[in-house]
Amino acid sequence: MSIAPSLMTVTSRITAQAASPEHPANGVERGFVDLQDVVLAAHRLDALAARWPERKLLNVAVLRALLLLVQREPGQAEEGFDAWAIAAAVGTVIGRKWATGDTRDEISAKVRDQWQRLTSQTWPKKEEGIHQHFRDSGLNLVPTLSREEGGGQGNPTRYRFRLQHLPESDAGGTEQDEVGTVASAVSGRAPEQDVPGRDARVTYICEDVEDASWLARSFAQGFQLAGWRRLALRSAFILGILTVALMALLIPLTVVTTRSPGDIANAVFSAVVFGYAFWSTLGTLLMLHRWRIALAPWWMQSVDDDRLVEWRCPPRHADKSIKAVRYAARCPLCGGKVVACSGGMRHSWRIVGRCEEAPAAHVFAFDHVLREGNRLL
Structure with a gap:
């Protein structure tokens, strides 16, 4: 099921927001490209979360519900969504109604509890991998989650999805690109010319x-x-x-x-x-x-x-x-999963990447700093 909004829908929302003088300024400029970035980032993160081992947990469902709402209403991501909208979207994510029959206060408490578990348990474990995935995808923005406490009936608590620039500790693309350029000059080939085979490379x-x-x-x-x-x-x-x-x-x-x-x-x-x-x-x-x-x-x-x-x-x-x-x-050779593990007798005292589909034939070097490696076998 596709949950990304159509181009016409996104364009109409952007046009309306651009024409609205009272639209607040924020950390991410609300132009056409930036709203597309919000949708793209939410879609990428949702695809990642759908493959997590914890994907069946309710706190991950709450995250995916927020991402679903962001893809439907990207212009609302900065202001945030209330607990009742998220609870309704959770039902779409898990395929059944959630928190039905509860009062508004009970729904708000349930969403708050799952959000606390998400931000204190699941998100900190996944954050580094998320940052690297976005960086390796060529994006210099990464998603962040936040909650703004409300006050009273007319001002409910809102859950927000934002984009911010990669932290300097994660934005290692410049240094790694320089290393890759030097290596390419020595080998006499451009990085983009790598093809499956002897010169195949992996990014961990x-x-x-x-x-x-x-x-x-x-x-x-x-x-x-x-x-x-x-x-x-x-x-x-x-x-x-x-x-x-x-x-x-x-x-x-x-x-x-x-x-x-x-x-x-x-x-x-x-x-x-x-x-x-x-x-x-x-x-x-x-x-x-x-x-x-x-x-x-x-x-x-x-x-x-x-x-x-x-x-x-x-x-x-x-x-x-x-x-x-x-x-x-x-694995660039067969599409399987490469995991870093022991090099065995042939590569003693080394950690190498082995493809789960062909562990003896598809073997790659492993560099935990650059997080990449050339083919060894």
Whole structure:
């Protein structure tokens, strides 16, 4: 079902607004192109939200309802829509009536509750991927959500959809374009001449970690390296290293105090087991300070072993943290999904992008800073 307004409808609304002297000025100029940008942005975001694993949640339905209203009435996006309009649009999104039989106050409370969940839980996890998607699509604007509290019966709370310029931390197109230009000059070909085959390239999108366990959830949301969290992580490292060191000391002590081959073998076995347990649990986190990104340990992993841990720090990011992430792209060869994962024996100590349809044949390099990669196989 197409929910974008027709060109004639959009044009008529723009003409009416342009002729209205009392139309307020705002952060986005209300010309023909800009209103088209609003519709296009809402349509793109709705298409993204329709593919989220959380798409069946009510707070995502509220977001898609707002996007539906924005596509129908783009000129109203800046002023916002009231809770009753959004509740009615939710019924269109989910295919059944929602909040029917409730009073206006009850409907308003339900929309407010779902909006709070959207802006505090779902949106922060998706925001980075949304920004990158819009940037990679050639748009220098990204959507933002806001709520303006009303006061009284005649001034209801309104939920707004706005466009703003990409933050400087996300608008890395200039630097990446310069790098791509240099690489193209060295290789003797223009970036736009890349075709599926040996010179195929992929662009990775950072996705939030889905269905994280309770232990990994703090890293999925970003483990801030400050305060008690930093102290707790450091204590875990120190305790683990001391335990492995003490177990390793048992080997020479056992050799000195006893000649029994069985006792020596037990000491060696114990040291190996504790060392492996420490490395598999915390070893990859120790590598982050040097490599900045690594495979997530087993207790963070999914069934597909495609979760990574990334060290984030200024100036690329606002603060210092360790975040569990997942990078994915579209395969230019077959259209399948490429995910960043272990390089295996052939690409040891590397993270590569493997196509889910042909994981052994369609393999790409992975650069978590530029978020792109050339074909390796």
